[in-house]
Amino acid sequence: MLVLVINCGSSSVKYNLIETEDKSDVCKGIIERIGAVTAIVKHEPTNGKKTKDSRTINNHVDALNEILSYLLNADNGIINSPDDIKAVGHRVVHGGEDFKDSALVDESVLEAIEQAFDLAPLHNPPNLKGIQAAREALPNIPHVAVFDTAFHHSLPAKAYLYGLPHRLYRRYKIRKYGFHGTSHYYVSRQYYQMTEKPVKETKVISCHLGNGASIAAIDGGKSVDCSMGFTPLSGLVMGTRCGDIDPSILFYLVEKEELPLNSLHALLNRHSGLLGLSGYGSDMRDLIVEAENGDRRCQRAIDVFCHRVKQYIGSYVATMNGCDSIIFTAGIGENSAYIRKKCVRELDYLGIKLDEERNNNIKRGEINRISTDNSRVEVLVVPTNEELVIAIDAAKIASASKQSPWI
Numbered sequence: 001m002l003v004l005v006i007n008c009g010s011s012s013v014k015y016n017l018i019e020t021e022d023k024s025d026v027c028k029g030i031i032e033r034i035g036a037v038t039a040i041v042k043h044e045p046t047n048g049k050k051t052k053d054s055r056t057i058n059n060h061v062d063a064l065n066e067i068l069s070y071l072l073n074a075d076n077g078i079i080n081s082p083d084d085i086k087a088v089g090h091r092v093v094h095g096g097e098d099f100k101d102s103a104l105v106d107e108s109v110l111e112a113i114e115q116a117f118d119l120a121p122l123h124n125p126p127n128l129k130g131i132q133a134a135r136e137a138l139p140n141i142p143h144v145a146v147f148d149t150a151f152h153h154s155l156p157a158k159a160y161l162y163g164l165p166h167r168l169y170r171r172y173k174i175r176k177y178g179f180h181g182t183s184h185y186y187v188s189r190q191y192y193q194m195t196e197k198p199v200k201e202t203k204v205i206s207c208h209l210g211n212g213a214s215i216a217a218i219d220g221g222k223s224v225d226c227s228m229g230f231t232p233l234s235g236l237v238m239g240t241r242c243g244d245i246d247p248s249i250l251f252y253l254v255e256k257e258e259l260p261l262n263s264l265h266a267l268l269n270r271h272s273g274l275l276g277l278s279g280y281g282s283d284m285r286d287l288i289v290e291a292e293n294g295d296r297r298c299q300r301a302i303d304v305f306c307h308r309v310k311q312y313i314g315s316y317v318a319t320m321n322g323c324d325s326i327i328f329t330a331g332i333g334e335n336s337a338y339i340r341k342k343c344v345r346e347l348d349y350l351g352i353k354l355d356e357e358r359n360n361n362i363k364r365g366e367i368n369r370i371s372t373d374n375s376r377v378e379v380l381v382v383p384t385n386e387e388l389v390i391a392i393d394a395a396k397i398a399s400a401s402k403q404s405p406w407i
């Protein structure tokens with residue numbers, strides 16, 4: 001089934017056209033800087049000429065129409081008619097407590113996504129905008145919402161509750177939700193396909209290390225803990241997000257620097273993490289180069305990043321009382337042998353032994369074992385594919401649905 005996968009940010013729309021039968025990417029692209037004087041428009045068909053363009057794209061509806069007109073363009077020949085697309089899968093960051101699975105979009109689903117605006121103010125509003133724009137552009141096919149939080153629905157209460165008055169959970173649903181669910185789900189399923197162990201007996205620690213970063217403990221196929229929490233701000237040190245900090249720092253800062261709420265928000269989300277620690281940048285590639293050239297601030301940022309990853313790995317070994325496999329994925333996890341080595345260094349008391357040669361020579365696009373054959377815990381590099389998870393879920397729900405998507 002041909003499925004269009006949409007991932008909307010506040011000023012961007014990313015898309016993938018995926019054939020779910022053979023799991024192939026037919027075309028992908030991105031429109032950035034929507035609403036600015038000139039937006040950047042990129043289309044990359046798998047078997048065709050890549051294009052990059054800049055022009056005005058006023059809003060998300062225009063962006064969706066631009067994508068469709070590109071796909072339908074007679075010269076490029078990607079699809080012949082909008083009817084060739086059988087479903088649209090939408091990435092939605094926060095599903096609150098309502099969604100433990102993906103859902104066919106109807107009015108109640110739209111309402112629930114809106115109700116979670118407070119929980120994910122940066123992500124859910126543009127996600128909803130994207131769904132509305134896509135339904136306008138493609139009104140006759142099912143639209144499916146796939147939630148980043150859904151995979152973590154299995155967290156037990158002892159993992160998702162914070163040490164706060166319980167009425168705050170009851171009244172406001174303040175709890176850990178966990179994110180990057182589609183990625184943790186995908187890489188753990190890739191592992192299950194290669195291991196001979198029954199899934200029920202597996203204990204996996206999945207490290208999604210990208211610009212946003214999180215670690216999940218997956219016991220018997222189910223997520224039992226995740227480093228991200230109420231929002232995607234907690235846990236690991238990220239590109240620009242601070243990760244775990246002592247909450248008292250906020251009171252201290254309010255007093256010392258008289259920061260208003262929105263500045264605090266920006267400080268923790270946009271000016272912290274690798275960027276804040278290094279004072280140089282948020283891109284791990286740049287930090288590694290600068291650290292190699294002797295920049296101590298960049299080295300410090302890398303050290304803090306890896307230390308936190310290592311701590312979470314240790315903590316999740318304790319949570320699951322064991323671990324069969326540690327998986328590295330996403331931009332940093334898939335591409336940096338140096339960071340992977342730093343994160344699992346001196347974990348030999350857990351029986352983890354890294355094979356340097358394997359770690360330094362991974363094959364792109366494949367599952368790679370980077371631990372030695374006698375390592376008690378396998379360490380793997382597994383390329384993630386969140387878009388494929390969204391496409392497959394959308395195809396499954398669309399074929400099961402006999403309803404009009406508008407009901």
Ligand code: AMP
Binds near residue numbers: 209285330
């Ligand atoms: P993602 O959010 O998954 O796209 O990952 C983005 C992050 O991956 C950025 O911090 C990049 O610097 C980082 N990254 C990509 N390639 C490499 C690499 N070869 N070495 C280190 N970091 C990398």
